[in-house]
Structure formats: C-alpha cells, structure tokens
Amino acid sequence: MPVKNTQTQFGSVARALHWSIALLILSLLCVGFYMIGMEFSPLKLQIYSIHKSFGLIVLLLGIARIIWKSINPRPNHLASHTKFERLAAGLMHILLYVGIIVMPLSGWIMSSAGEYPASFFGLFDIPHLTAKNEHLYERMKDIHELSAYAIIAAVGLHYLGAVKHHLIDRNDTLRRMGGNLAIAAIFGLTLLLASLSAGKHLLEEINKEAQPITAPPILQTLKNEGKLNPGWIINHKQSHINFTFTQYGNAVNATFEKWDADITFDPDNLENAHVLVSIDINSIATGSADRDAQAREQEWFATDTYPKAIFESDKSGVAHIKGNTYKMLGSLKIKDVTLPTDFTFTLDFAEENGEKTAYMSGNLSVDRTTYGVGQGEWADGQTIGEHVRIDLKVEATKLNDINN
Numbered sequence: 001m002p003v004k005n006t007q008t009q010f011g012s013v014a015r016a017l018h019w020s021i022a023l024l025i026l027s028l029l030c031v032g033f034y035m036i037g038m039e040f041s042p043l044k045l046q047i048y049s050i051h052k053s054f055g056l057i058v059l060l061l062g063i064a065r066i067i068w069k070s071i072n073p074r075p076n077h078l079a080s081h082t083k084f085e086r087l088a089a090g091l092m093h094i095l096l097y098v099g100i101i102v103m104p105l106s107g108w109i110m111s112s113a114g115e116y117p118a119s120f121f122g123l124f125d126i127p128h129l130t131a132k133n134e135h136l137y138e139r140m141k142d143i144h145e146l147s148a149y150a151i152i153a154a155v156g157l158h159y160l161g162a163v164k165h166h167l168i169d170r171n172d173t174l175r176r177m178g179g180n181l182a183i184a185a186i187f188g189l190t191l192l193l194a195s196l197s198a199g200k201h202l203l204e205e206i207n208k209e210a211q212p213i214t215a216p217p218i219l220q221t222l223k224n225e226g227k228l229n230p231g232w233i234i235n236h237k238q239s240h241i242n243f244t245f246t247q248y249g250n251a252v253n254a255t256f257e258k259w260d261a262d263i264t265f266d267p268d269n270l271e272n273a274h275v276l277v278s279i280d281i282n283s284i285a286t287g288s289a290d291r292d293a294q295a296r297e298q299e300w301f302a303t304d305t306y307p308k309a310i311f312e313s314d315k316s317g318v319a320h321i322k323g324n325t326y327k328m329l330g331s332l333k334i335k336d337v338t339l340p341t342d343f344t345f346t347l348d349f350a351e352e353n354g355e356k357t358a359y360m361s362g363n364l365s366v367d368r369t370t371y372g373v374g375q376g377e378w379a380d381g382q383t384i385g386e387h388v389r390i391d392l393k394v395e396a397t398k399l400n401d402i403n404n
Helices: 012-036 042-071 083-113 134-169 181-207 220-224 289-295 399-403
Strands: 232-234 240-247 250-256 259-264 274-280 308-322 325-334 337-352 355-367 387-398
Touching: 012 042, 012 083, 012 134, 012 181, 042 083, 083 134, 134 181, 232 259, 259 387
Parallel strands: none
Antiparallel strands: 232 387, 240 250, 240 387, 259 274, 274 308, 308 325, 325 337, 337 355, 355 387
C-alpha cells in the first residue's frame, strides 16, 4: 500500500489518520457524556484528566490530517458519485474538519478558563491557554457541547453515506479508505452508543429544573437577636474573602461572593475589640459553576445543612504586634466544627472630609479535613490538597462618622 494517496485510493497515512481520529472522537464522545453524569469523585477527575489527554491527541491528529490533505490531494471521485453526493461529501468533510479542531480546542480553553489542572497522561502539565475567566468558561462549555452534537450528526451522515455506497451502490468508496463490513459494524455500534449517550444527556438538560440557590440572611438572625452593634460599614466592592486550594498540586483561586461582618475596633481600645464574620457558603465561586455545585454537596460543605461559616473573635480580641500589624484570636466554625483560629493582619487608617476609613489585609491557612470538608475519598488530600489559604481584604468606614 502506498504511503501517499493515488488517483484511485487513499494512502496508508490518510487511512491511519482517518480511522484513528474517528475511533478517538467516538470513544471520547461516549466517555464525555457518561462522565458528566458521574458523581463528583477522584475517579471522575481522573477520567476527566485522561479525557483531556486524548482530546489533545485528537487536536494534534486533526492538524496533521489537515496539513497532510493540503500537500497530498485526495483520490478522484468515482464515476458513480453524483454531483449532489460530491457536493454533500465536500460540505460534510469541511464540517468534520472544523469539529475536529473546535471540539478539543474549546475543551482546552474551557479547562484553562475554569483553572482546572490538566496533565498529559501524568507526563507533563498541559499549559493554560487563558487566564481564569468564568464567563469564557461557560461560553467554551457551550461550544464544546454543541460541537459534540454537531460532530455526532456529521459523523452519522458520513457513516450512512459510506454504508449506502458499500451496500446499495456496491462501489469502492468504503474499501479505498481501507474499510469493510466488519469495520463498518464496529463503528456503527460505537456511533450508536455515542448518539444514545448524547440523546440521554440532552433530554436530562431539557427536563432539568433549575434549582435556585436561596442565600440565607447573612447576619440578619444575629441582628434580630440583638447580638450586633456595628461600628464599621464594609465597602464590599473593595473587600473580599478569597481562598486558594490545590487540585493535583495546581493552585485554584476562588472566592465567597456573599459575606458580612460586624466590626467593633479602636486601636486605642483593643480589649473591647470584637469581630463577627458570617460567610454564605452557597456563594462560593471557583470559576466553574459545576465545581461550585460540587462544593455544596454533602461530602464537602453540605450547604443544605450548614449554609454559613462563622468567625468570631475571642474576648481577648486583638493584640498589637508592632506598627500597623495586629494578631486576632478567635474561632472559626465550618459545618458543625468550631476550632480556635488566629491570624496576623495589617491595618491602616485614612481620614478624608471627616470620614474615617480602615484598610485591613491578612491571611491564614486552615486544614479543611479538620472541619470535615472533603470526606470519604477526598480526605487523603491526594486529589484536593488538605491545606487552604484564605486571603482577606477589608475596607470599612466608621459608622459613627457616616451618621454624623
């Protein structure tokens, strides 16, 4: 068999690229739609990692096939091919080539924008193509899914055309690509499985009812109980509670979008300082809606039962270290576990037009496993690291100054 194409048949390179890409794409489609429905687990993340590795292979093979096609023209059409069949085949090949590139590339961008770690079969890290971007992640997710449906449709029509040529027209269309009835049967079953998987997922998406997350009142309950006497008003646009965890050793940055705090603080009266922070765990934002939903599940934060995390300073309150550096002693409650916590922070003040503003910045590290966050298969820290870094930035204005 010649390496290059001839006027009557495809060469060994074209055949190898054709069948290997077809097999990989159909297999990845079957696995892709299956793994979406899997429960969040280390096994699911491992399958995702393998899926990404094979997806990169498809992308490289697709580029290789396009290059090979450009320097090695395809065989002539058979005399029995009608004008309509030739036009349809040309359009179908264009759609397939676009899908072969767009589907893995959109998956790569989606993984990068969601800050998901990816390695090529554990041999080396696959570089991110873009910085973390939740909007881009959602768009690439849509494109990745739509391209999967489009490829299934295109491959299905391509397959039916090849079978029609082989069984009805009885010409050499299938044979000159190295195909036969056995190969056609195997690929037909794989295509059927991919189509059924896609159809099942599509029906689930159509029938899935949106379940809006109801954010609990952050500090309203405590205020109603008369436990709060706010001294400072937080500027949430300039403040944040971010955290960083590792997945397969790669850092993932996240934040809590909804939180509130009651702050009583006077650097000249530290013994009466008091801080109470309430975090809406349902507002977790990791850059991926899927990952956010998984974090709310029972094995992780179990937000149906424990919607809030609470930090409260001790009676001993805050200690002055030196200059603008302080140390806060308190306790952190996550789920049903409360543990003593302390952290060092810097605090600066500015006053303009009679309005006093405080700027606080600090960080601390917590072991998620001590709070029961990430149980069962997740407890060993091999997939998701045990230690989580929390970074706090708070800008607040003195309430009394506002009232005045």
